[in-house]
Amino acid sequence: MKPVEEKPIDREEWARVGEYLRKTLDQDELTHCMRCGFCLPACPTYRETGLEQASPRGRLALMKAVADGMIEPDAAFADQMNLCLGCRACETACPAGVQYGRVLEQTRAGIALREPSSRIVRGLRKLFFKHLFPHQHRLRTLGWWLTLYQRSGLRWLVQRSGLMRLFPEHLREMEAVMPPASSMGVRERLGEILRPEGTPRGRVGLFRGCIMDVLFTETNCNTARLLVKAGYEVVIPDAQRCCGALHAHAGEEDTAKRLARENIEAFRDAQVDWIVSNAGGCGAMLVEYAHHFKGDVRMEEDARWFSDRVRDISQLIADVIDDLPLKRLERRVTYQDSCHLRNGMRVNQPRNILRQMPGVTVVELFESDRCCGSAGIYNLTQPEMSKQILDEKMTHVKNTEADILVTSNPGCLLQMKWGIRRAGLEHRMRAVHLVDLLMEAVE
Amino acid sequence: MLSSDVKRELQAVVGPDDVRDDPESRLAYSYDATPMYQSMPDGVVFPESTEEVQAIMKIASRHRIPIVGRGSGSNLSAGTVPVEGGLVMVMTKMNRLIEIDQDNLTATFQPGLITKQLHEAVERIGLFYPPDPGSMHVSTLGGNIAECAGGLRGLKYGTTKDYVIGLEAVLASGEILRTGGKLTKDVAGYDLTKLLVGSEGTLAIITEATVKLLPLPEDRRVMVAHFTDLYAAARTVSQIIAERIIPCTLEFLDQGTIRVIEDYAKIGLPADMAAILLIEQDGPTSVVERDIERIAEICRQTGAAHVQVAQSREEEVQLMSARRSALSALARLRPTTILEDATVPRAAIAPMVEQINRIKEKYGLQICTFGHAGDGNLHPTCMTDARDREEIERVEQAFEEIFDAAIRLGGTITGEHGVGLAKAPFLEWKVGKSGIEVMKGIKRAFDPDGLLNPGKMFAKETRRRVVIT
Ligand SMILES: Cc1cc2nc3c(=O)[nH]c(=O)nc-3n(C[C@H](O)[C@H](O)[C@H](O)COP(=O)(O)OP(=O)(O)OC[C@H]3O[C@@H](n4cnc5c(N)ncnc54)[C@H](O)[C@@H]3O)c2cc1C
Ligand code: SF4
Ligand code: SF4
Numbered sequence: 001m002k003p004v005e006e007k008p009i010d011r012e013e014w015a016r017v018g019e020y021l022r023k024t025l026d027q028d029e030l031t032h033c034m035r036c037g038f039c040l041p042a043c044p045t046y047r048e049t050g051l052e053q054a055s056p057r058g059r060l061a062l063m064k065a066v067a068d069g070m071i072e073p074d075a076a077f078a079d080q081m082n083l084c085l086g087c088r089a090c091e092t093a094c095p096a097g098v099q100y101g102r103v104l105e106q107t108r109a110g111i112a113l114r115e116p117s118s119r120i121v122r123g124l125r126k127l128f129f130k131h132l133f134p135h136q137h138r139l140r141t142l143g144w145w146l147t148l149y150q151r152s153g154l155r156w157l158v159q160r161s162g163l164m165r166l167f168p169e170h171l172r173e174m175e176a177v178m179p180p181a182s183s184m185g186v187r188e189r190l191g192e193i194l195r196p197e198g199t200p201r202g203r204v205g206l207f208r209g210c211i212m213d214v215l216f217t218e219t220n221c222n223t224a225r226l227l228v229k230a231g232y233e234v235v236i237p238d239a240q241r242c243c244g245a246l247h248a249h250a251g252e253e254d255t256a257k258r259l260a261r262e263n264i265e266a267f268r269d270a271q272v273d274w275i276v277s278n279a280g281g282c283g284a285m286l287v288e289y290a291h292h293f294k295g296d297v298r299m300e301e302d303a304r305w306f307s308d309r310v311r312d313i314s315q316l317i318a319d320v321i322d323d324l325p326l327k328r329l330e331r332r333v334t335y336q337d338s339c340h341l342r343n344g345m346r347v348n349q350p351r352n353i354l355r356q357m358p359g360v361t362v363v364e365l366f367e368s369d370r371c372c373g374s375a376g377i378y379n380l381t382q383p384e385m386s387k388q389i390l391d392e393k394m395t396h397v398k399n400t401e402a403d404i405l406v407t408s409n410p411g412c413l414l415q416m417k418w419g420i421r422r423a424g425l426e427h428r429m430r431a432v433h434l435v436d437l438l439m440e441a442v443e
Numbered sequence: 444m445l446s447s448d449v450k451r452e453l454q455a456v457v458g459p460d461d462v463r464d465d466p467e468s469r470l471a472y473s474y475d476a477t478p479m480y481q482s483m484p485d486g487v488v489f490p491e492s493t494e495e496v497q498a499i500m501k502i503a504s505r506h507r508i509p510i511v512g513r514g515s516g517s518n519l520s521a522g523t524v525p526v527e528g529g530l531v532m533v534m535t536k537m538n539r540l541i542e543i544d545q546d547n548l549t550a551t552f553q554p555g556l557i558t559k560q561l562h563e564a565v566e567r568i569g570l571f572y573p574p575d576p577g578s579m580h581v582s583t584l585g586g587n588i589a590e591c592a593g594g595l596r597g598l599k600y601g602t603t604k605d606y607v608i609g610l611e612a613v614l615a616s617g618e619i620l621r622t623g624g625k626l627t628k629d630v631a632g633y634d635l636t637k638l639l640v641g642s643e644g645t646l647a648i649i650t651e652a653t654v655k656l657l658p659l660p661e662d663r664r665v666m667v668a669h670f671t672d673l674y675a676a677a678r679t680v681s682q683i684i685a686e687r688i689i690p691c692t693l694e695f696l697d698q699g700t701i702r703v704i705e706d707y708a709k710i711g712l713p714a715d716m717a718a719i720l721l722i723e724q725d726g727p728t729s730v731v732e733r734d735i736e737r738i739a740e741i742c743r744q745t746g747a748a749h750v751q752v753a754q755s756r757e758e759e760v761q762l763m764s765a766r767r768s769a770l771s772a773l774a775r776l777r778p779t780t781i782l783e784d785a786t787v788p789r790a791a792i793a794p795m796v797e798q799i800n801r802i803k804e805k806y807g808l809q810i811c812t813f814g815h816a817g818d819g820n821l822h823p824t825c826m827t828d829a830r831d832r833e834e835i836e837r838v839e840q841a842f843e844e845i846f847d848a849a850i851r852l853g854g855t856i857t858g859e860h861g862v863g864l865a866k867a868p869f870l871e872w873k874v875g876k877s878g879i880e881v882m883k884g885i886k887r888a889f890d891p892d893g894l895l896n897p898g899k900m901f902a903k904e905t906r907r908r909v910v911i912t
Contacts, residue, residue: 031778031829035476037517037581041557050489050535052516053471065470076467095771096780 011072013114018072021063021110026103030064033057033098039090044371044389045083053080056090056100063107078111083385085378086249087339087371101344102291105248112251185213186220187236194224194234198323201231204316205272207263207286209279210242212410219410222439223278223313229442230320239266243277245285245340248292260289261299264306275306278313278435280409284344286310312341313435314408318349321356325443328359333437334402335362336393336416338409339371350408350434357441365405366396372407374415387422390415394423405431445486445530449506453488453530456498461489461536472513472531473524476578477865478779479829480521484511484531491536493611493619493650500648501617503530509897510615512644514555514583518590519782520863522643526898532648534585540564541651547625549608551653554585558592571659573600576859577770585649591641593859595766598817599691599725600657602859604640609653612639612646615890625653638885643861644896646889663691663725664735665759668742669716669749673697676718677793679745680816683722684789686741688734692723693817694766697796700773700811700824704765707772712765716748718796720816721766769813770824777809777826783842785849786858789819798848799823806841808834820858846872847908867902 039056040046046055053062059080065071081104088101186208204227208220224234240263244256263286267275277283290307293299317324333354341347354362373379373389397405397419405420407413416431432440445453445464453462463469464486474481485508490496503510509529516523525531538555543565550565550572558579565572575594576582582592588610593602609623623629623636639646670676680693696704696719705712712719720742724734735752742750753759774780787795796812799821803810814821823845827838846856846869856862856869871879883901886893 027830028778032774034478034774034780035474035516036578037476037515038578040515040581051468051471052533053467055471058471061474062467062470071466071470074466076465080467096774097771 010114014072014074017110017114018066018069020113021066021073021107022069024110025063025067025106026099027067029099029103030060030067032096033060033064033094034096035061036095038095039093039100042089042093042370044085044087044089044373045385048385048388054083056094059084060098060100060103063103066107073111081107081111083382085339085371085373085375085389087375088343089339089369089371092343092369105251105253108249108251109253110251185217186224187238189217189221190224190236192236192238194228196231196233197228198231200233201320202233202273203271204232204234205267205270205275206234206236207240207243207275207277207282208236209277209282209410212279212282216410216413216433219278219433219436222433222435223276226313226317226324226435226438226442227276229324230317231323232316235270235272237266237270239269241266243282243285245281248285257292260292260303264289264299264302267306267309268302272309274311274316275309276311276313276316278408278433279411280312280338280341280345280347281411283310283312283347284340287345310345312345312347312349312408314341314349314353315347317438318353321353324438326358326438326441327443329357329437329441330359331404332361332363332400332402333357333404333406334365334397334400335368336365336372336397336405336407336412337369338407338412339375341408342369350406353434353438354406357438363400363402365400365402367393372412372415372419374409374411379415379418386415390419391422394419394425397429398423398425403429404437405429406434406437407431408434446506449502449508450486452502453486453499456502457488457490457495461491463487472516472533475513475516475518475521475523477519477521477524477863478781479835480524480864482524482526483528484525485528487531487533489533489536493613496532496537496613496648496650497617497619499530499532500613500615504615504617504892504894507892507894509894510648511896512585512589512648514586514589515557515578515581517578517582518586518863519784519860520590520643520857520865522590522861522863522896522899524864526864529894529897534583534648537650538583543568543570543656544625545570548656549625549653550656551609551651552584553651554583554588554649556584558582558584558587565656566659569659570656572606572654572656574603574606584652588640588649588652589642589644590861591859593815593818593820595692595694595723595815597815597820597859598693599689604637606654607636607640607652608655610636610639610649611651613648613650615647615892615894619650620647623653627655641861643863643899645886645900646895648895660691660725660727662728662731663723664731664753665721665723665762666735666739666750666752667762667765668720668722668739668747668751669713670718670720670746671716671748672746673717673796674793675746676720677790677796677816679720679742679747680792681790682741682745683738684817686737688724688737690722690724690734690738690817692721693815694721695719695792695812695814695816695821696721696765696769697800697812699809700769700813701765703776703811704768704772707775708764708768710761710764710768713749719765721762723763766813773811773824773826777828779827779829781825781827781838781842783823783825783845784820784857784860785823785845785854786818786820787849787852787854789817791852791854792816792819792821795819795821795849795852795854798852799845802841802844802848805844806837808838808841810841815858818858819854843869843906862900864899867898867900868904868906870900870902871905872908 052058241259244259248256287310290304293303373386379386469483472487473483509527511525511531513523535555537553539553541551543550573596576592591603612620702714809826812823
């Protein structure tokens with residue numbers, strides 16, 4: 001792990017963080033870890049480093065040591081917490097049911113009290129968390145600029161002129177796999193309410209996401225179209241916001257809560273039967289709203305109403321797949337889990353859907369349940385670890401000899417595209433979102 | 444923190460990244476799977492070869508620094524907690540499977556190899572390494588050997604000591620010791636191989652091991668029997684063995700455990716049963732069929748309320764899942780889970796369980812018991828809260844009484860988890876004064892300066908035996 005550039009002497013600030021953590025960390029959860037180590041094999045950062053402190057058990061022990069006043073947090077402590085992908089594979093493996101993700105969030109909230117020390121990380125976080133994600137219109141505008149950049153030949157010019165060389169390698173590589181951005185989101189394209197086809201099954205509120213709606217607008221449109229085909233009425237409330245997952249994972253609790261409140265209101269007003277997401281990362285956050293407002297008398301009930309209705313798109317489609325008019329797709333397909341979908345929402349329907357698609361041969365990807373290294377903006381903040389994890393993943397992807405690599409989360413999708421490019425597999429395979437693959441097959 | 448001299452010397456051996464003494468690293472190696480024990484080492488070192496282990500040991504012995512060997516830290520006797528500081532030597536980078544010798548039916552590997560990985564490698568070519576501790580997904584073989592780990596198949600196949608036939612180890616002086624080999628027979632002198640198995644890192648650091656392998660059993664089947672009467676369940680265990688059938692697995696769950704699992708997992712277990720036996724047999728198909736049928740019959744005769752033989756692999760998994768989810772279910776109940784390891788001759792299972800129940804009532808504690816009935820190896824497990832000092836004191840007293848009861852029934856203080864730090868005060872109860880003296884003599888012969896895993900196995904003070912009223 002690379003040491004971050006540490007500002008000289010800020011003991012006091014760290015002591016403040018320590019004090020805050022001692023007050024806020026969930027002691028019960030930390031005590032619940034019986035240190036059996038069953039989570040070690042599940043953890044990608046433990047596997048890459050072989051270090052106990054980079055394992056879930058180790059991180060929990062560090063948090064507990066801070067909570068107990070055995071150690072004060074410091075830059076190395078923060079590094080260890082930031083090196084965690086937040087993939088929560090450890091939770092699935094844990095016999096004691098330790099809610100690792102929650103205490104990690106609490107810890108990161110404490111660390112966020114203090115400005116992160118690395119300039120790049122600080123800048124990125126500010127840009128994303130404060131100035132972009134919470135503001136749908138800014139994202140739209142960014143989409144517009146990106147479109148202009150991509151379409152006007154500017155991209156071509158930038159890529160060829162060597163200007164990109166000014167950026168770190170991983171940013172350059174990622175730029176190359178960015179899908180065409182759009183200034184028109186799903187709502188602007190399809191309208192607010194879409195009438196169902198065939199027998200009506202209920203009213204679904206589409207959670208459009210933030211990045212999803214700028215970089216993967218087509219996937220959002222396909223999600224709406226697919227639901228319509230399956231007999232759902234689709235509503236896309238305009239008042240909805242970013243889910244707040246990235247904020248919560250990075251310790252920006254207040255913003256996360258504000259966003260959550262606005263989303264809950266937006267969908268309550270829309271009177272929907274379900275709230276559907278097509279991004280595992282968002283979905284896992286949405287189902288946790290109830291937890292975030294626990295004890296808040298004013299919000300608790302609404303939050304539970306909301307969380308109880310959240311479904312991943314695959315859950316709604318799996319039930320009706322037999323009724324969808326699917327043509328044969330003679331393809332070899334493999335599937336990479338979205339950690340948040342699998343470990344956060346505990347959803348496993350995408351596999352069943354793929355298996356039921358006519359003509360499709362499903363090949364299991366070895367360790368498909370292991371994080372791909374994308375993890376929010378982890379691939380930007382921890383490029384080294386992210387690349388290491390990704391390259392290992394790609395050797396397994398290569399072995400599947402699949403034509404199509406399916407995922408169900410935009411972050412993972414981008415990461416897989418980047419991986420395919422890094423591994424030089426572009427001529428052999430492509431990465432797509434499950435929803436887009438389904439729409440390819442719909443007559 | 445390490446002194447700068449020592450650190451420099453160690454770095455010269457293993458490179459700068461493989462010696463660590465920052466607070467995070469030291470903290471991360473200050474505990475293992477044993478609840479309530481923790482102590483900071485001065486540093487952590489990660490050797491990658493026998494030569495490096497040797498060089499580290501020489502440095503440590505020159506500076507009189509304690510060395511604690513460590514695999515995955517999954518042991519339950521505080522065996523890797525560095526109570527006297529010093530260096531934790533983590534063996535996980537030495538994790539190569541060196542050879543599977545199909546002519547001699549042996550496997551040779553480095554100590555950091557994960558148990559499960561050896562299983563997978565040998566099973567792929569139709570061979571079998573039976574020891575299967577419940578922790579095999581995470582435990583290292585070095586840790587298994589040092590603890591003489593058991594598992595679910597102990598009844599028929601024995602434990603780790605029955606498979607280790609050759610070792611390479613580094614003594615405290617830095618000298619290399621080689622014992623045994625690929626031989627099935629070897630009586631040249633004392634059996635140092637067996638001595639090192641179960642030595643808990645107090646005699647030498649194991650750097651390579653050779654184990655014998657068996658052919659993979661052709662088939663296996665699982666069944667379960669429910670009992671309304673504890674003694675009937677215990678009688679069944681004895682009866683099965685008396686009829687000369689040795690199942691590969693014979694597991695026991697008491698009523699407390701059954702209730703907790705059912706509350707948590709809702710897998711249709713009968714909460715009104717006093718005990719459940721889970722039985723598995725492996726071997727040639729015809730033998731398995733015959734044995735399972737016989738065992739089912741015995742269960743009916745001894746008064747089982749319900750007998751179910753799995754008809755498919757899925758059903759097997761379902762039945763076994765009760766045993767597998769036992770610990771998970773218990774662990775979710777209260778913040779601290781203390782899993783103990785009292786073992787009695789198998790005929791004494793029922794009285795032992797009764798004793799445990801009596802003791803738990805006496806101290807007002809929540810203790811559930813499950814374990815390897817076929818081996819007499821019980822795991823009374825206490826759900827408590829480490830932060831409640833008063834309750835923890837009662838827990839300690841209760842466990843003392845449980846160990847005492849076990850010994851009085853002809854049993855022992857630990858069947859497979861080792862003595863380490865946690866059981867050290869009780870060792871004398873089992874082996875007696877002369878036993879301790881002989882063991883200390885052996886320790887001196889291997890490690891005259893007492894640098895290897897100090898504080899373990901031999902306590903400064905022995906607990907007085909409790910007198911049961
Ligand atoms: C949930 C759970 C279930 C378990 N189930 C079982 C079970 O069914 N059966 C069973 O027997 N145990 C069981 N255990 C206990 C534990 O997993 C075993 O004792 C295991 O063998 C420890 O392996 P490890 O690699 O984690 O060793 P560690 O815990 O790291 O070390 C154990 C001991 O070995 C020493 N040691 C480690 N490596 C070396 C080496 N290379 N040379 C010399 N000494 C060394 C250490 O100093 C220490 O004394 C269980 C534990 C847990 C948490
Ligand atoms: S699996 Fe759970 S209880 Fe065990 S060490 Fe990991 S977090 Fe702790
Ligand atoms: S969330 Fe993922 S990376 Fe973080 S500790 Fe758990 S398994 Fe490891």
